[in-house]
Amino acid sequence: MQFYYAPNTISVAVAIALEEAGIEYETVKIDFAAKEQTGAAYAQINPKGRVPALAxxxxxxxxxxxxxxxxAxxxxxxxxxPKDPVRLxxxxxxxxxxxxxxxxxxAHKLRGSRWAGKTSSYKDMQAKVPQTMTASCEYISQSGLRGPFVLGEEVSLADCYLYVVCTWLDGDGVKVENFPKIQNFMTAMEQRGSVRAAYAKGML
Incomplete structure (x- = not known):
């Protein structure tokens, strides 16, 4: 299978899951700086102009x-x-x-054009990001992480997803040191071969 991704985007969550699952895949890097995601060639893959995509x-x-x-x-x-319906x-x-x-x-930090037509609105959205991302970290710490991982001791799809989102926190102005449960989660994930593989491939 072919995996279309861009470094440091949410698409890397899929790569981590593929590594966890031991599934072989071929990577196709989409250059956001060159706006390949909006080009005609990639439109044939994903007309939404976003990553990930999996052929x-x-x-x-x-x-x-x-x-x-x-x-999964x-x-x-x-x-x-998980098979248990509540845990699932x-x-x-x-x-x-x-x-x-x-x-x-x-996304409000860099993608303001999705929600506002006036560029004057973008700065207001950007200024809100540290507050909203901090609020999200509070929720994740209090209710999302039931142990070192989302479901406690076992890694699940949600951890692949959450890890990539958490790599954005410093850049979003979140004081990660105020969230030790998230810090411990990040450390635990970074010890896994799946995450190390993503770094080794230049995805993160």
Missing amino acids: VEGGILTETGALLEFI DKAPDAGLR ARMREVMFYLASTMHVNH
């Missing part, structure tokens, strides 16, 4: 959450998705929060 037998898949679930389906023995819902609760709230909070 598999049967077509091309997009959206981080969907790709993570696909990986392809490699059930990797244990990235808790995992997805965090994933959906990351997609609908925390990632959006972060």
Whole structure:
């Protein structure tokens, strides 16, 4: 399968999951600086002009959450998705929060044009990012992390997702030292071969 990504974007969560699952994949780097994501060639892959995208037998898949679930389906023995329905819902609760709230909070720093037509509005959105991302960290610390990882002692799809989001915190003006549970989570994830592989491949 071919994995389309851009470094330091949420797409890297999919790479971490692929590594956790032991699934072989070919990387295709999309150069955001050169605006490849908005070019005609990439539009044939993902007309939304975003990453990630995954070319598999049967077509091309997009959206981080969907790709993570696909990986869990392809490699059930990797244990990235719990079988217990309550734990499964808790995992997805965090994933959906990351997609609908925390990632959006972060995106207001650089993607103001998605929400406002006047450039004068962008600075106001950017100024809000440290506050909204800090609030998201408070939620994750209090309710999202039930141990070293989202579900406690076991790594799940949500941890792949959360780790990448947390790599943005310093740049978003969050005082990470105020969130020891997040710091411990980051340390635990960075000891895993999947995350080390992402760094070794220049994804992070």
